[in-house]
Amino acid sequence: xxxxxxxxxxxxxxxxxxxxxxxxxxxxxxxxxxxxxxxxxxxxxxxxxxxxxxxxxxxxxxxxxxxxxxxxxxxxxxxxxxxxxxxxxxxxxxxxxxxxxxxxxxxxxxxxxxxxxxxxxxxxxxxxxxxxxxxxxxxxxxxxxxxxxxxxxxxxxxxxxxxxxxxxxxxxxxxxxxxxxxxxxxxxxxxxxxxxxxxxxxxxxxxxxxxxxxxxxxxxxxxxxxxxxxxxxxxxxxxxxxxxxxxxxxxxxxxxxxxxxxxxxxxxxxxxxxxxxxxxxxxxxxxxxxxxxxxxxxxxxxxxxxxxxxxxxxxxxxxxxxxxxxxxxxxxxxxxxxxxxxxxxxxxxxxxxxxxxxxxxxxxxxxxxxxxxxxxxxxxxxxxxxxxxxxxxxxxxxxxxxxxxxxxxxxxxxxxxxxxxxxxxxxxxxxxxxxxxxxxxxxxxxxxxxxxxxxxxxxxxxxxxxxxxxxxxxxxxxxxxxxxxxxxxxxxxxxx
Numbered sequence: 001x002x003x004x005x006x007x008x009x010x011x012x013x014x015x016x017x018x019x020x021x022x023x024x025x026x027x028x029x030x031x032x033x034x035x036x037x038x039x040x041x042x043x044x045x046x047x048x049x050x051x052x053x054x055x056x057x058x059x060x061x062x063x064x065x066x067x068x069x070x071x072x073x074x075x076x077x078x079x080x081x082x083x084x085x086x087x088x089x090x091x092x093x094x095x096x097x098x099x100x101x102x103x104x105x106x107x108x109x110x111x112x113x114x115x116x117x118x119x120x121x122x123x124x125x126x127x128x129x130x131x132x133x134x135x136x137x138x139x140x141x142x143x144x145x146x147x148x149x150x151x152x153x154x155x156x157x158x159x160x161x162x163x164x165x166x167x168x169x170x171x172x173x174x175x176x177x178x179x180x181x182x183x184x185x186x187x188x189x190x191x192x193x194x195x196x197x198x199x200x201x202x203x204x205x206x207x208x209x210x211x212x213x214x215x216x217x218x219x220x221x222x223x224x225x226x227x228x229x230x231x232x233x234x235x236x237x238x239x240x241x242x243x244x245x246x247x248x249x250x251x252x253x254x255x256x257x258x259x260x261x262x263x264x265x266x267x268x269x270x271x272x273x274x275x276x277x278x279x280x281x282x283x284x285x286x287x288x289x290x291x292x293x294x295x296x297x298x299x300x301x302x303x304x305x306x307x308x309x310x311x312x313x314x315x316x317x318x319x320x321x322x323x324x325x326x327x328x329x330x331x332x333x334x335x336x337x338x339x340x341x342x343x344x345x346x347x348x349x350x351x352x353x354x355x356x357x358x359x360x361x362x363x364x365x366x367x368x369x370x371x372x373x374x375x376x377x378x379x380x381x382x383x384x385x386x387x388x389x390x391x392x393x394x395x396x397x398x399x400x401x402x403x404x405x406x407x408x409x410x411x412x413x414x415x416x417x418x419x420x421x422x423x424x425x426x427x428x429x430x431x432x433x434x435x436x437x438x439x440x441x442x443x444x445x446x447x448x449x450x451x452x453x454x455x456x457x458x459x460x461x462x463x464x465x466x467x468x469x470x471x472x473x474x475x476x477x478x479x480x481x482x483x484x485x486x487x488x489x490x491x492x493x494x495x496x
Contacts, residue, residue: 039094205408220451398462
C-alpha cells in the first residue's frame with residue numbers, strides 16, 4: 001500500500017511562513033531591494049573613496065543633522081555629476097538623510113564603512129520574512145542576518161529626523177544603550193510607482209549563529225498582552241505566569257538596571273511610547289522551558305471548576321455532603337479501582353501551587369560583564385557581547401546556566417500626540433487605564449522601567465566569589481607583613 005502524504009498542520013504552515021526566504025527575481029520586491037543596494041553602495045562608496053570627506057574628530061554641526069543628498073540613477077548610467085554606473089533595474093531616485101551623523105554612530109559601535117558595505121551591499125540577496133505587523137511595512141535582513149532593513153511611514157521618518165540630535169547625543173554618551181541602533185536612513189522612488197519608500201537600517205537584536213528558542217515582546221502592559229495559540233512571540237502575561245525572570249550576578253544586575261533607567265528617561269523626554277523590550281532566549285541543551293498559552297490555562301481552570309462543582313452539589317450543606325469530603329471513618333467510598341477509603345486530592349480553584357523559591361530562582365543568571373564606556377575609535381564593550389553576542393546566564397550556586405539572553409529595545413518611533421491621547425481616553429472607558437498599552441509617555445516609561453527592573457534578580461557568581469576571596473587573602477597577607485615590620489625594627493634597635 002502506498003503511504004499517504006502527510007498534510008502539514010497549521011503550526012508547520014506558520015513556521016514555514018516565518019522562515020527567511022531569499023529575495024530572488026521572482027520575489028515581488030526584488031527590484032526594490034536592488035535599488036536599495038545600488039543607492040547605498042554608491043553613497044557609502046563616495047564616503048570611502050574620499051569624494052565626501054568628513055572630519056570625524058570635530059563635533060557635529062547642526063547642518064549635519066539636516067543634510068540630505070539626492071541622486072538620480074538612470075538605468076543607462078549618468079555622465080554628469082554625481083556619476084552613476086549602469087544597472088539592471090529601471091530608473092529610480094535615491095535620497096539619503098544625515099549621512100555624516102549615521103557614519104559617526106556606526107563608528108561609535110566599531111563598524112567600519114567597508115564592513116558595512118560588505119554586509120548590506122555585497123553581491124548577495126536580502127532575506128525577507130513576514131511579521132504580524134499591522135503597518136504593512138517590508139522587513140529584510142542582510143545576507144549575514146546582522147542588519148535589518150525596514151520600510152518606514154512618512155510620520156516615522158519625520159519623527160526620527162526630529163529626535164536625531166537627542167538620539168545621537170544619547171548613544172554617544174551611553175554605548176551600553178539597549179535602544180535599537182540606527183545606522184542609516186534613506187528613500188527610494190522607483191520609476192512607475194506611485195509611492196516612495198523610506199527605509200531604515202538597524203542592527204539586529206538576534207545577531208548570532210545560535211538558535212533563538214523562545215522570543216518575548218515585553219511592554220509592561222497587562223491588557224491583552226498574551227500570545228494566542230500557535231504564535232511564536234510571547235508577551236508580558238506569558239512572561240509573568242510562567243515565572244520567567246532575568247537572573248544576573250550582582251554587578252551586572254545593577255549595571256543593567258542603570259542602562260534601562262537611562263534609556264527610559266530618554267524615551268520619556270522625547271515623548272515616545274509603544275516601544276518594547278525584545279528578548280530572545282537560547283537554551284544550550286536545546287530543551288526550552290514549556291510555556292502554557294493563556295487560552296489553554298483558562299480552559300484547564302474552567303474544567304477544574306466545573307469538576308469541583310459536580311463534586312459539591314448545590315444546596316447540600318457541606319457537613320452532609322459525604323461525596324465531596326468524607327470525614328468519618330465508618331463512611332466508605334470506593335474509587336474507580338475498587339479501593340476503599342482512597343485518598344482524594346483537593347482541587348484548587350485557581351490552580352496556584354506553592355513555588356519553591358530555590359527552584360524558582362534557578363532558571364537563569366548572568367555572568368559578570370564589564371559595562372564601562374569606550375572611545376569612538378574602539379569597539380563598544382556593551383552589555384551584550386560577552387557570550388555569542390548575548391548574556392550568559394549563571395545558576396544561583398554560581399555555575400554557568402543553560403540560557404543565553406539577547407535583549408534590545410525596539411519600535412521607539414511612536415510619539416504620544418493627539419491621536420494617541422484620544423485612543424487612551426477611549427480605551428480607558430472600557431479597560432483599566434493604568435495597564436492598557438496606550439498611555440502617556442511619562443507613565444509608559446515609568447511602568448516599562450518598573451516592570452523590567454522587577455524581573456531582574458541578582459546573584460553572586462563563582463568568579464565574583466573567587467575575586468573577593470583573592471582580595472581578602474591578599475589584604476590579610478599585606479596586613480600581617482606590615483605588622484611584622486615594626487617588630488623587626490624594634491628588635492634591630494634593641495641590639496647593641
